[in-house]
Amino acid sequence: MPIPPKTMPTADHSAAPDAITGPDFRAWLDREALALGFDRLRIADTDLGLAPERLRAWLAAGYHGEMGYMERHAALRSSPELLQPGTLRVVCVSMNYAPDLDIDAEWKRIASPGEAVISVYARGRDYHKVLRQRLQDLATRIEARIGPFGYRVFTDSAPLMEVELAQKAGLGWRGKHTLLLNRESGSVFFLGEILLDLPLPVDAPIEPHCGTCSACIDVCPTAAITAPYVVDARRCISYLTIENPGLIPLEFRAAMGNRVYGCDDCQLACPWNKFAQATALPDFAERNGMGGSSLLELWSWTASDFERRHEGSAIRRIGYIRWRRNLAVAMGNALRSEKTTPALKAVLRDALQEAQGAADALVQEHIDWALEAPFLA
Incomplete structure (x- = not known):
């Protein structure tokens, strides 16, 4: 379950905007994210552009199958502010999950009919548990530095268009398979978010690099x-x-x-x-011969x-x-x-x-x- 939203009054940061909008705070934020095991941190606003319209078309085509929750919560997915009132920014983070991605070995297993193939992301500890706690730790560190603020943390745990937000924040570009890609890690990483009410400077998206590849x-x-x-x-x-x-x-x-x-x-x-970069986190090491x-x-x-x-x-x-x-x-x-x-x-x-x-x-x-x-x- 997602960690519930903060109920305490938010602080007024307008009197000292440099405390959260200057380069020193951003540099500190990047360092804290790296210290907690995240590989990258970027910031987006909440405007999802045409993404909600594309989502409605996808749902109308029935492409979601038995995932009824996608349709039930479509409005929430289109408006992060509905998930956490007062949200101004989304802190988006990524975390590599493959201990060592041996692509040739993976294809060899798929070609061996007596072997059982488990998706790489699921061979270690449940990523929801790993990312959620570290996101909460990051929010706690921010609070210790600047005082109380309104926030809520997520990792694939609520109706949030996290790939769209991560793309907007510049964590990568959306590949033709709809997963997020970047030059350093390919697509072998998890995403997490903190919705917060701080007017942090936003990052720019990056150019896609799929070209004509299919x-x-x-x-x-x-x-x-x-x-x-x-x-x-x-x-x-x-x-x-x-x-x-x-x-x-x-x-x-x-x-x-x-x-x-x-x-x-x-x-x-x-x-x-x-x-793809190997993760250094023991949480994602293979368990039970998966x-x-x-x-x-x-x-x-x-x-x-x-x-x-x-x-x-x-x-x-x-x-x-x-x-x-x-x-x-x-x-x-x-x-x-x-x-x-x-x-x-x-x-x-x-x-x-x-x-x-x-x-x-x-x-x-x-x-x-x-x-x-x-x-x-």
Whole structure:
């Protein structure tokens, strides 16, 4: 849950504007952000320009799928001031999350049907917890320096158009896959925000550098990037494996391959991620073999194993049933793959058959589909 807004009266900073608008304060703010583990800090105002109009068109097209909260909170997304009354500025920060992005190794795992592929961002500690506390620490340090002010911190935890704000602030430019990109870190970073009532000087946006490149569009397994800067979430493997609560549509199951939580293909194909910087934060170090587990190993987990091993992880929020659903699809794809040895196919089939009797109805449907694969001894 987001940290609630401050309820104390805000201070009057108008008598000493240099205290918050001069270069000394900004330099101090940048240093504090770096000390707390953020990689960059930029500041934007609250004018979102044409972004709310584009959001309404995206929702009208139904691209949000089962994410009803996107539509319910569309007005809030369009006006940061509604989330935190009195907001004048948005402090936007980024934090790199990959301990070491080995792009070749990631593609190799995706091409190995018996392996389980987890999106890089989810292999460590839940980023909501990491960023939120550090954002709160930054706000507390600001308060200690200048006195009380009104603020609220967020990290993917409220209806806020954070990529649009981060782009406006100059943290990067929006890539054709809709993620934020910059020259130093590619797209392998998280975003966080502090909405505050201080009239801080704003930063300028930076020029986009995608040019004519369409690598992210071309590589998408399900053609979810329907046009530059437009993603149909209903086709996106990240949506299908995480946000989608029900059946994986038949038309997308083969394309999922062995991706059981999220999908990084558009990021792996992006030339800018060759420059991704490794994080120094231990919070994002890989946990429980999430970068190197087999489908069979993860399928063997009980519900209690899932809860225990994913404690403190973003993966835990999808629950055991969706986890098993995703694994069943990946195992079915392994059974259909010419790269899978007959011996492994036999073991995969046995594991799926053993689970049939006690499987949840949702999982059972995907097991049945998986077992429809021809058996090659």
